[in-house]
Ligand SMILES: Cc1cc2nc3c(=O)[nH]c(=O)nc-3n(C[C@H](O)[C@H](O)[C@H](O)COP(=O)(O)OP(=O)(O)OC[C@H]3O[C@@H](n4cnc5c(N)ncnc54)[C@H](O)[C@@H]3O)c2cc1C
């Protein structure tokens with residue numbers, strides 16, 4: 001424990017964010033790190049509790065508490081306070097595959113479990129984590145670590161989101177030869193094509209992929225493993241295959257949209273925005289919101305990211321329709337929390353874009369089926385040329401499961417407490433097994449599946465298994 005009285009002396013101070021009215025004019029990251037002396041104070045707020053609930057990731061009565069990766073939080077908070085960056089990094093990397101991702105986008109269930117938070121404000125665990133890893137990249141302490149020897153076993157990971165990357169990283173460290181096969185043009189899954197640049201810069205994703213490549217992981221993009229011939233070849237060539245294809249099957253909007261242009265799902269819209277703004281591509285699947293009246297249906301990260309993206313593209317108006325009542329979203333003080341996107345909408349339009357207890361009842365179309373407006377369940381007609389469905393996901397894609405002969409319900413069926421599927425040497429992890437979730441859970445899944453695959457390949461493992 002760095003400072004026994006730190007939690008009494010120092011108040012919680014989060015990383016700063018760029019002002020909403022400024023940041024909405026570009027796609028740059030909105031986090032601003034604290035100066036070094038203030039960061040150390042934040043590390044010093046940790047009480048090093050006898051039972052550190054923050055690191056004891058567990059599910060109780062259906063709710064997750066603490067870090068699913070079991071990050072050794074009090075240990076590195078202590079090192080943050082004492083300024084021992086090297087030791088902080090080594091303790092962080094013991095359990096965490098990609099702190100630069102979780103340090104930016106994790107909703108921090110660790111902070112929800114922090115004892116400091118019972119009578120005051122929890123420790124800024126996530127910001128402390130981000131400061132450790134970013135300092136290490138800045139000082140060039142994050143160098144490629146190649147395994148000293150190879151096992152001779154070959155593993156194929158299908159899908160390069162956080163689950164696939166974590167599994168590949170762990171198995172490569174154990175000396176297996178790992179190839180990651182990805183359908184998209186660039187690796188990263190939703191880190192690359194879902195979560196927008198202002199929350200998670202694409203340069204940060206590329207930096208990690210480059211490091212993993214230097215460490216010996218091979219990335220092959222533009223390959224669709226749902227093609228039967230591809231699946232057959234992968235099964236023949238590799239000693240084990242881990243399917244980490246996500247759960248991207250969108251939940252239907254429940255409206256007849258046949259022949260209507262101007263309706264798309266949130267992930268399709270966000271992917272197109274990344275392709276335009278970060279990859280410089282104009283021909284994309286979904287339209288830009290520039291100059292349009294946009295209606296977004298749904299809540300959660302995807303809906304917020306769509307609001308923030310539409311504002312940056314220069315929409316004429318943006319409205320978010322939420323099915324459940326406002327009261328369901330109030331915090332313990334009775335206030336309605338503002339996500340980063342809602343702060344930005346307020347700064348640009350002077351209004352919170354959310355309307356509660358309301359849904360779309362009917363679409364209004366103009367010539368050639370172009371969307372012109374939506375009629376809500378309140379019988380309001382809103383002008384709308386772009387309707388974005390951010391209504392969640394119904395499960396994983398069927399085609400890739402069929403190609404490998406893997407059984408699925410909404411997600412891939414695995415044996416209880418295991419990542420093995422019904423097909424010999426085929427495993428599954430991440431959203432594809434767990435259902436729509438969070439980056440930190442996808443990483444925990446990938447690490448756990450890697451431990452199981454390692455044991456399957458060589459009969460034992462010394463890899464940690466955060467789940468199961
Ligand atoms: C818009 C949005 C914002 C989000 N924001 C957050 C957030 O702020 N914080 C948070 O913790 N979580 C967030 N999430 C959730 C988080 O991104 C996911 O839980 C996580 O990415 C799941 O990881 P995964 O590796 O299982 O799958 P994914 O990230 O979905 O990756 C799956 C990969 O498999 C590839 N693939 C699929 N089929 C094939 C095939 N047939 N052949 C080859 N490759 C294939 C895909 O192209 C993709 O690259 C967000 C999700 C969305 C949609």
Ligand code: SF4
Pocket residue numbers: 066067068069071073102103106107108109110111125126129440
């Ligand atoms: S990964 Fe998430 S839950 Fe774990 S320490 Fe970091 S912010 Fe907290």
